[in-house]
Structures are given as C-alpha cells and as structure tokens.
Amino acid sequence: MKRQITIKDIAVKLGLSTSTVSRALKDHPDISPKTRAAVKELAALLGYRPNRIALNLRNNSTRTIGLIIPEIEHYFFSAIINGIEEIAYKNDYSVMVFQSNESYKREVINTQAVLTNRVDGVLVSFSKETNDFSHFQKLIENEIPVVFFDRVVDSLPADQVVADDYQGAFIAVNHLIEKGCRRIAHFAAPQNLQIGKSRLSGYHDALLKHNIHFDHELVFLADTYETAKKAAHDILRKPNPPDGFFAVNDMSAIAIIKAAKELGKRVPEDLKVVGFENSKSAGLSDPELTTVDQFGFELGREACLMLLKRLKEQTPAELFKPIRKVIKTKLVVRSST
Amino acid sequence: MKRQITIKDIAVKLGLSTSTVSRALKDHPDISPKTRAAVKELAALLGYRPNRIALNLRNNSTRTIGLIIPEIEHYFFSAIINGIEEIAYKNDYSVMVFQSNESYKREVINTQAVLTNRVDGVLVSFSKETNDFSHFQKLIENEIPVVFFDRVVDSLPADQVVADDYQGAFIAVNHLIEKGCRRIAHFAAPQNLQIGKSRLSGYHDALLKHNIHFDHELVFLADTYETAKKAAHDILRKPNPPDGFFAVNDMSAIAIIKAAKELGKRVPEDLKVVGFENSKSAGLSDPELTTVDQFGFELGREACLMLLKRLKEQTPAELFKPIRKVIKTKLVVRSST
DNA sequence: GAAATCAATGCAATCGATTGAAATTTATTT
DNA sequence: AAATAAATTTCAATCGATTGCATTGATTTC
Numbered sequence: 001m002k003r004q005i006t007i008k009d010i011a012v013k014l015g016l017s018t019s020t021v022s023r024a025l026k027d028h029p030d031i032s033p034k035t036r037a038a039v040k041e042l043a044a045l046l047g048y049r050p051n052r053i054a055l056n057l058r059n060n061s062t063r064t065i066g067l068i069i070p071e072i073e074h075y076f077f078s079a080i081i082n083g084i085e086e087i088a089y090k091n092d093y094s095v096m097v098f099q100s101n102e103s104y105k106r107e108v109i110n111t112q113a114v115l116t117n118r119v120d121g122v123l124v125s126f127s128k129e130t131n132d133f134s135h136f137q138k139l140i141e142n143e144i145p146v147v148f149f150d151r152v153v154d155s156l157p158a159d160q161v162v163a164d165d166y167q168g169a170f171i172a173v174n175h176l177i178e179k180g181c182r183r184i185a186h187f188a189a190p191q192n193l194q195i196g197k198s199r200l201s202g203y204h205d206a207l208l209k210h211n212i213h214f215d216h217e218l219v220f221l222a223d224t225y226e227t228a229k230k231a232a233h234d235i236l237r238k239p240n241p242p243d244g245f246f247a248v249n250d251m252s253a254i255a256i257i258k259a260a261k262e263l264g265k266r267v268p269e270d271l272k273v274v275g276f277e278n279s280k281s282a283g284l285s286d287p288e289l290t291t292v293d294q295f296g297f298e299l300g301r302e303a304c305l306m307l308l309k310r311l312k313e314q315t316p317a318e319l320f321k322p323i324r325k326v327i328k329t330k331l332v333v334r335s336s337t
Numbered sequence: 338m339k340r341q342i343t344i345k346d347i348a349v350k351l352g353l354s355t356s357t358v359s360r361a362l363k364d365h366p367d368i369s370p371k372t373r374a375a376v377k378e379l380a381a382l383l384g385y386r387p388n389r390i391a392l393n394l395r396n397n398s399t400r401t402i403g404l405i406i407p408e409i410e411h412y413f414f415s416a417i418i419n420g421i422e423e424i425a426y427k428n429d430y431s432v433m434v435f436q437s438n439e440s441y442k443r444e445v446i447n448t449q450a451v452l453t454n455r456v457d458g459v460l461v462s463f464s465k466e467t468n469d470f471s472h473f474q475k476l477i478e479n480e481i482p483v484v485f486f487d488r489v490v491d492s493l494p495a496d497q498v499v500a501d502d503y504q505g506a507f508i509a510v511n512h513l514i515e516k517g518c519r520r521i522a523h524f525a526a527p528q529n530l531q532i533g534k535s536r537l538s539g540y541h542d543a544l545l546k547h548n549i550h551f552d553h554e555l556v557f558l559a560d561t562y563e564t565a566k567k568a569a570h571d572i573l574r575k576p577n578p579p580d581g582f583f584a585v586n587d588m589s590a591i592a593i594i595k596a597a598k599e600l601g602k603r604v605p606e607d608l609k610v611v612g613f614e615n616s617k618s619a620g621l622s623d624p625e626l627t628t629v630d631q632f633g634f635e636l637g638r639e640a641c642l643m644l645l646k647r648l649k650e651q652t653p654a655e656l657f658k659p660i661r662k663v664i665k666t667k668l669v670v671r672s673s674t
Numbered sequence: 675g676a677a678a679t680c681a682a683t684g685c686a687a688t689c690g691a692t693t694g695a696a697a698t699t700t701a702t703t704t
Numbered sequence: 705a706a707a708t709a710a711a712t713t714t715c716a717a718t719c720g721a722t723t724g725c726a727t728t729g730a731t732t733t734c
Contacts, residue, residue, distance in 0.1 A: 004479075006690055017714050022692060032712060052453050053399065054690035056390045057719050064433070064454075072422070078415045085409070085436050094454055096401070096431050099422050116389045117401075117431055142341075254621050261623070284591050286598070286623035343720055354684045359722060369682060391720035394689050 005048045014038055025050075056118070064094045065307060066119035068110045070102045070127050070151075075279035076249070076296045077125070080149065083300025084123060091308055093120075104129040111135040114144075121145040121307045126153075128190055143317060145310040149303040151193050157317075159310065160324045161303040163294035165195050168329035169202025172274040172292050173246050177210045179337050181244030181272055184212070185235060187222040187256070189248045196223075199248055199276065218242060228252035232259035236271075243271050250275040250282045253289055257336060272337040287335035294329050302327060342385045351375055362387075393455075401431045402644060403456035405447045407439045407464050407488075412616035413586075413633045414462070417486065420637025421460060428645055430457075441466040448472040451481075458482040458644045463490075465527055480654060482647040486640040488530050494654075496647065497661045498640040500631035502532050505666035506539025509611040509629050510583050514547045516674050518581030518609055521549070522572060524559040524593070526585045533560075536585055536613065555579060565589035569596035573608075580608050587612040587619045590626055594673060609674040625671035636664050 007025075011018045016035065024031045024039035031039075042048075056062045065088055069077050081097070088095045096119060100107035107127050114122050115138075122139055124146060133153050139146050140158060152160040176184050186203045189196035200219065207214050220235075222228040228247065232255060235241055247253035253275030257267050267273055267287055275282060278293035302325055348358045353372065361368045361376035368376075379385075393399045402425055406414050418434070425432045433456060437444035444464050451459050452475075459476055461483060470490050476483050477495060489497040513521050523540045526533035537556065544551050557572075559565040565584065572578055573596060584590035590612030594604050604610055604624055612619060615630035639662055 004690095007692095008690075018691075019693075019715080020713055023713090026692095030712065035712080049453060051394075051455070051690050053390065053393045053397075053455050054719090055692085057388075057394050057689090058691060060390075060719070062390065071419075072409070073412070073415045073419045075410070075412075078410045081434070082408075082410045082436070085434060089436075094433050094435070094450065097418070097422060097434050098431070099419070099426075113431065115386060118388070118390050251617075258621070280588075281618050281621050284595070284618050284622055341720095344722095345720075355721075356685080356723075357683055359720095360683090363722095367682065372682080388720050391689090392722085394719090395721060397689075 066114035079296030080300035087304035165198035173206035184244035185242040228255035403451035416633030417637035424641035502535035505629040510543035521581035565592035
C-alpha cells in the first residue's frame, strides 16, 4: 500500500513541528494566521487525510457499530440493516456486519470478533438456537453498549427494540375472526424466542375475546417455507381443517397458500391466511397476502438511534436502566382474507 | 468504557517489561518456559485481549473489507453480501457495509468513508446513476485494491466478477423461442450498465439465431416492479401483443405476470415470461417463474476471494493486470413458460 | 581465572495524531 | 533598555503492541 501523507510530512516540508501542524489544521487559536494558511494549503495540495487508525488508538473509539444478525438474506433483516445503515451514515458511524447464520456457535465467535474489532457498540438479534446468553453478558461486562432488536432477552441489562408482536398477532387473528373464521390455526416460531411467545399470546387472546376455544392441536411449530408447507399439507388433508391461518411470518403464510392451492382449496374462499412481516413477496403472491407490517426499516433506525444515544451518554453500569422501545405494527389487508 | 487489560498491566504485575510479555504471549523462543507460563496464566486470568487498534496502527492494516453496494434490501444483493461475509469470516476479515441507495452522490461519499476507515480493500457494485468513475479511480490511486462485481467498468484497472449475462439472456430467450414464442419483448436495464447491454445483446443474438427479426419497439427500459407493471399494461393492451417476455430481473418479470393476469391473459398459455436472478420470489409467484439463476452467493464469494488474493499478493501498480471472472448462469425452468 | 558463549530480559524507537506544559519569539509597557 | 506581557511554537508524553539492539548474569572453555 502506498504510504499515506502524514502530519509529519507536512511539518518537515514547512519546517514546523507536528504539534503546530496538528493545531493549524483544526483552527486552534494559538496558531498564527500565516502558519495556519500555509499548513492548510500544503495539506490540501498533498491530499492529506488524517489517519483514522491513529485517532482510534488515541481516542479508544472506532466510530464503528457491530451488527450481529441471523441472516442477511431475509427481507425483514435486510430492511433492518437498511434502517441501521441509514442512521449510522447520518451520524458518521460505520457498520460492521456479522452473520450468525442461526448458529449459536458462530454467534459466540461473532461476539468475540466484535470485541477484537473494538466496535463502540453492538446491535444484536440472536439466533434461533441461542438459549445461553453469557456471550452477550461478556460484552456488557466489557461496558460495550448492546441493543437487542426483534429477538430480545429480558435477563440482560440491555436496551431492546421490538415490534409490537402481541398487538400485531391480536389484530391479525381478530381480523380473521371478523372475516368469519372460527377454526384458526397458528404457525408459530420457537418458544424460546419472545416473538414466538408474544405472537402466540396475541393469537390466544384474540380467540378468547371472541369466545373461541383455544385448541393446542391448532398450534404448530413452522416458521420456514418448507416446514410450513409440509405442516399445511398435513392439516388441510385432515377432516375438519382450519378455515383460517395466522402464520408467524410471510414465508410460512405463502407456503400455506401454496399448499392450499395444491390441494385444490381456494384462498380466501375456503380458508383465509394472514402473515407477519409485510415482505416484498407478500405483495407478489397470488392472492396477495394480508399481513402485519412490522416496519423493519423503522425498527433498524430506532435500534441504531438508541445505541447512538447510549454512546453519547456513557451511563455508568451501576446507573443503567434498560429501555424497551416497542414499534407499533399495522395490518395490511390484501386478498388472502 | 472500561479500560481494557493491556500488556503493560501484565508486565507491571509480574515485574517484567512489556517486551517480555509480548514475546511470551507469542511463544518467542527467547523467553524462558517459566516466564512464558506465568505470563500466559495471568493473561488468561485477567482476560487479556490484544488491542486490535494498536495493531492496526502498527501494521497499517485493519483486516477489514469495505463493501459499497446499491441496496441491501434486494434479494440479489443480500445474497451477494452473504457470500462475501462467508469468505471474509473464514479468513478472519470483517466487512463494513456502505449503501449508495442508487445515488451517485452518496456513492462518492461512500468512497471517502472507505478511505478514512482505512479498509484493506474494497468491493464495489456501483449505482445506476454512476457514469463518472473518478471516485473509484482515487481509491485505486491510493493503492487500495478494488474488485467490481455485477456492475463493472472496463475503463479502470480493477478486477471484475460478473454473471455471464450474455449467456443467461441467450439461453432464456432461446428457451422462449423453443417454447413457441415468436414475438418476444425485452424489459431491459439502463444501457450505461454493462449488464443492461449484455443481456440485451444475448436477447438480440438468440433472436438472430432463429431468424427472428429484432424489433426496437419491443425493447423497453423497465427494471423495477413499478415501471415494468406499467409498461406491461401498455403493451399487452395494444394490438398484436408479444407472446413472450424476457425481463432483466425477477421483479420486472413478476410484474409482467401480474399485469397479464389483471388483463385476463393466461401465463404461460397466452404469453410466457422469463426473469433473471432466481430470487426467493421467483419460486413463490403464481405461476412459478422461469428464470436465470445468477448465483449471487457464489458471485459474492468469488469477488471476496479475488480481493483477498490481491491483498496477499500486493502486486505493484505498474505490474497490475486486471482479472475478469465470469460466473456461469443457469436456466431454471418453472411454470411461467 | 579471564575470555567467550549463551540464555533471558530490558531499552527505546516505531506506527500517526493529540495536547498540557514548557520554551521561544515578538510586542508592549514603564 | 529592562521588564513584563502576549503571541507562537516546540517538547515530550500518550494511546498499545512490536521488535532490533543492547544489557545482564550465568555457564562454559582454554
């Protein structure tokens, strides 16, 4: 790599000390106008750029945010990254991305990478496999601010940003009931994830409100296209199949529609389907999918803003009070209901 | 932030010099086994982690790769990031992501950010707006290795990784013709992008091969869902509409299918559609979309590997010979043809 | 027993920029 | 002209780790 121009180069050429050059460049009042002008001119001429690494070392800060995320290749998460990058960019921070690929082991390595890279703060949505949170605990012990988004834990002293999963699930199921469904299945996420629990709970309470019996047999663990497709096939072939489906994400919902079509059932006539996410695909499926918009972009923005606030504040650990921010969700009604 | 344990802390506690501690930690033969053991034990006990920033300064390297990309929120690009992160991870590099949001202005700022962050190398897919490449030229002049992927320029001395756009377009259109289409429209990308040109050229040559007249009137600039939907509506309402469509990406292709359905036309009976990308959505549309898989994940991997190779080699600028790697594409036949 | 050898450790400079304190130069006052 | 004040500039330490070159002390050799 070509050697970059340093402050020393400028100092030598002008017969000054590095201190003077440094101060001249940042308009320190001690420096005479003449010297200042000379320094700035030469700096511009040589294309001087301050060495960020040196500043990082001195300030013990990198103006970098670490992002630990399950899978980039997933609309919801890429929308979140988009929101994060937007805010980071505006505040002159950079974003380092680490994928866990839904693997606990890799996630632990990611937290180490985040430590060695000395990022100023970390944004985390943990993997489906994660049940032990001590690797995040370690980040916090190192006094690196951590903000969890979407997938969060209450047991750690860290901020959280989540969609209003309970409310989203509730309005989704409520909508199904109002559209005439009485036997509603729920395709759920793993129950170690809070989103799994909250959405199940919203589903449960919406049924309750309308005096519909909550049937354990109608709740399935199916949060991917493949598992949902298989599960939907199984259920729809049984006698007395559900007339409504509330899926924990759009992929599962679209899989249900697909399975229904393959079995010669019509959506929304024979069964209605609601998803959760409002991904690009939701608007493209046939029929178009009714779904709960969880505003990934906003969620990413909020999470990043919250982290930046912590970085400014520098709250000492003993005074730390975690904040939980909930992003309202919104039902987007399309033709699958 | 909590002060991290440094080599000096260890040195003081053991009554040694920092040099000895440093050498002990890296198993330098000069250090006696006793001292080495003591140092390592204390280091482990205190949870010592070498300060990467200090090493960055000393080695003038950050083990970080900069990624400048139009939009994360797009299946193809997120697949590419996935591939890049995969390779970077395996080689102990980190990835910094900068979005241009298809804006030339922002892209220029991104190249500056990449410079101030002192990344070791840069991966670039430039924006649709970009016609002036001097900001990338500046990176190269600073002897920062640059690899372009997907959207590339020949005028700069930099490596390239691209999908075989010509071949992909050719087999796609050839497929349409073999399926009986004779009047085939092309929804193209802007012609300042090489992918736009190459795919148009593949389309052209496939027609030629089958002695089908190339009609300028059948080529449209429409590379987003919205523009494609509008264009498709217009064309399909005219007399003698096309019986086949080759779209430059899946979103446009799906928009065409949608427009056709809205006009009461059947796919693939009345018209056949082929996309380009093989996104998640392609498998979900109804009918499922025939498309050209451009292997985004592989493309990202290859681009990253190529960059890492350059970082190892350190070829001096005057000996630099750009390499162009072409990833073969593959037709995925589904029910839209 | 003095010189040579070798193992083990320490010193000090380096990477680039910053900054409190000291030193120098210049201007002002008496 | 001397004394003081004010304006500039430099010195040197710092951030954390590394490394060529001493230095120390012990052992070996003739």
